Amino acid sequence: MIPAAVDYSCPSTVEEAVQALGDEDAKVLAGGQSLIPMLRLRLAAPTLLVDLDRISDLRGVRSDGDHLVIGAMTTHAAVLGDPLVNQYAPLLAQATATVADRQVRHRGTLGGSLAHADPAGDLPAVVVALDASMEVAGPGGRREIAAADFFVDYFTPALEPGEVLVSVRVPKREGWSTHYEKFNRMAQGWALVGVAAAVRRDNGTIAEARIALTNMGSTPVRATAVESALTGADASLEAVRAAAAAAAEGTQPSGDLSASAEYRSHLARVLTERAIMAAVGQAHAA
Amino acid sequence: MTRISLRVDGVRYDDDVEPRTLLVHHLREQLGKVGTVVGCDTSNCGACTVLMSGPDGKPVGVKSCTVLAVQADGRDITTIEGLSGPDNTLHPVQRSFHERHALQCGYCTPGMIMAAVDLLSENPDPTDTEIREGLEGNLCRCTGYQNIVRAVRDAASAIRSGGESAEPAPPTPEAVDAATPDGGLPPDRVPEEAVPHPVP
Ligand SMILES: Cc1cc2nc3c(=O)[nH]c(=O)nc-3n(C[C@H](O)[C@H](O)[C@H](O)COP(=O)(O)OP(=O)(O)OC[C@H]3O[C@@H](n4cnc5c(N)ncnc54)[C@H](O)[C@@H]3O)c2cc1C
Ligand code: FES
Ligand code: FES
Numbered sequence: 001m002i003p004a005a006v007d008y009s010c011p012s013t014v015e016e017a018v019q020a021l022g023d024e025d026a027k028v029l030a031g032g033q034s035l036i037p038m039l040r041l042r043l044a045a046p047t048l049l050v051d052l053d054r055i056s057d058l059r060g061v062r063s064d065g066d067h068l069v070i071g072a073m074t075t076h077a078a079v080l081g082d083p084l085v086n087q088y089a090p091l092l093a094q095a096t097a098t099v100a101d102r103q104v105r106h107r108g109t110l111g112g113s114l115a116h117a118d119p120a121g122d123l124p125a126v127v128v129a130l131d132a133s134m135e136v137a138g139p140g141g142r143r144e145i146a147a148a149d150f151f152v153d154y155f156t157p158a159l160e161p162g163e164v165l166v167s168v169r170v171p172k173r174e175g176w177s178t179h180y181e182k183f184n185r186m187a188q189g190w191a192l193v194g195v196a197a198a199v200r201r202d203n204g205t206i207a208e209a210r211i212a213l214t215n216m217g218s219t220p221v222r223a224t225a226v227e228s229a230l231t232g233a234d235a236s237l238e239a240v241r242a243a244a245a246a247a248a249e250g251t252q253p254s255g256d257l258s259a260s261a262e263y264r265s266h267l268a269r270v271l272t273e274r275a276i277m278a279a280v281g282q283a284h285a286a
Numbered sequence: 287m288t289r290i291s292l293r294v295d296g297v298r299y300d301d302d303v304e305p306r307t308l309l310v311h312h313l314r315e316q317l318g319k320v321g322t323v324v325g326c327d328t329s330n331c332g333a334c335t336v337l338m339s340g341p342d343g344k345p346v347g348v349k350s351c352t353v354l355a356v357q358a359d360g361r362d363i364t365t366i367e368g369l370s371g372p373d374n375t376l377h378p379v380q381r382s383f384h385e386r387h388a389l390q391c392g393y394c395t396p397g398m399i400m401a402a403v404d405l406l407s408e409n410p411d412p413t414d415t416e417i418r419e420g421l422e423g424n425l426c427r428c429t430g431y432q433n434i435v436r437a438v439r440d441a442a443s444a445i446r447s448g449g450e451s452a453e454p455a456p457p458t459p460e461a462v463d464a465a466t467p468d469g470g471l472p473p474d475r476v477p478e479e480a481v482p483h484p485v486p
Binding site for chain 1: 288304305306308311327328329330332335340341346347348349351352353354356357359401404405420422423424
């Protein structure tokens, strides 16, 4: 199918982009890997596309003290190959490797994945687990939004009209071990459920854990009951299994053709156990 | 209308396009690059895969049904039509698809070959699993994939053992003349065997 007629602008600074978005019914175009399919099906029909492609400041990863700053237009492929990401935020690389396929990863961006706020998207849970924050520019200037507050509802980020996601600030987590465990039924498939796990150990016991779940509700959810059960526990299979039993607590998964809500809750428990064990195993190897 | 300038298979084309035009439609309908096909409406099948240079100039595989022509402004594109060399010498991936019988109906083949070229440019010696994962964005309804994996493995070793380039061939001298509005060769230079004849 062919998208509805639309105007196009390709600003070269964030300020120009914000100005162009003053137009009612304008929409940001990043990699287009979610937006173009929606335009084609005419599920979206903006009057103006504001393409961020020429704003070179929005691309790339840099180190800023104890944080990484990742530009919103950094593609999935660039995130995967970035040495800073692999060193300081391997969880993001682990999850990005499971996103879609090579072609989509060449075009799709981190910022687009987060702004799209798809409950089945893999990266929202990762930024929540890592306690990242979003830098946003709008008509009223710049502001920062914590990842935990960024995802409001299905496909609804906490962006006001005219706001552009500029970058993602991710705390460097040295000494943490991480894993993203995703369950899907076919190649390039979306997660039925995904689990982003980050664990810090101290002398064999788990000192701190951060677990966030993909597709267990309208937004990514922290598995706080699992996190507190893990704190102070030893990293044995029994202890991890006991903690993971609480993974679906407080979640509201939906049921659809691929999985019922009960099945998703079951997956959350099993995948949480796998994610933590894989994270811990990786720490052994290191 | 927005003015765009693309280099496709080594030839530069300047055109006015509607911003809503998908790259695959621009390639097929405006430039006559009908080797690149559309297989789905969902960005899943990969039949439309072409190589497109990124902001750093490096060519990477993209689904041309999920790129707007305006987004490709200033970029280099290689389609399946730009892979073979002068005298129709096949690119090593094309030849191994032929020799390994890696196609049946052939509909997925242009995208499959471009995705394989993209994969081998990053990983010249992939395992079978890496080939399968590297091609996960491409669907084939006929072959069951076995021969596709074999063909990519063969092409990889042909390229590694030297003598063969994984780069797309440089444009032929004819390609530049062929940059007529509807692409394709001027009618008097179309070889007889390329003209389709109705089945009696
Ligand atoms: C076949 C296929 C399979 C996929 N599988 C997966 C998968 O398994 N897991 C997964 O997580 N994703 C998957 N995706 C989605 C992919 O990750 C997309 O890259 C991503 O969802 C959107 O990123 P984009 O840069 O393409 O954004 P676009 O499509 O350009 O934009 C998406 C939305 O975000 C808005 N937006 C984008 N950037 C900004 C910004 N900087 N500021 C404000 N608003 C912005 C746009 O206006 C639009 O509403 C898949 C996509 C396809 C086509
Ligand atoms: S036509 Fe199917 S992915 Fe482009
Ligand atoms: S050969 Fe028919 S779809 Fe692949």
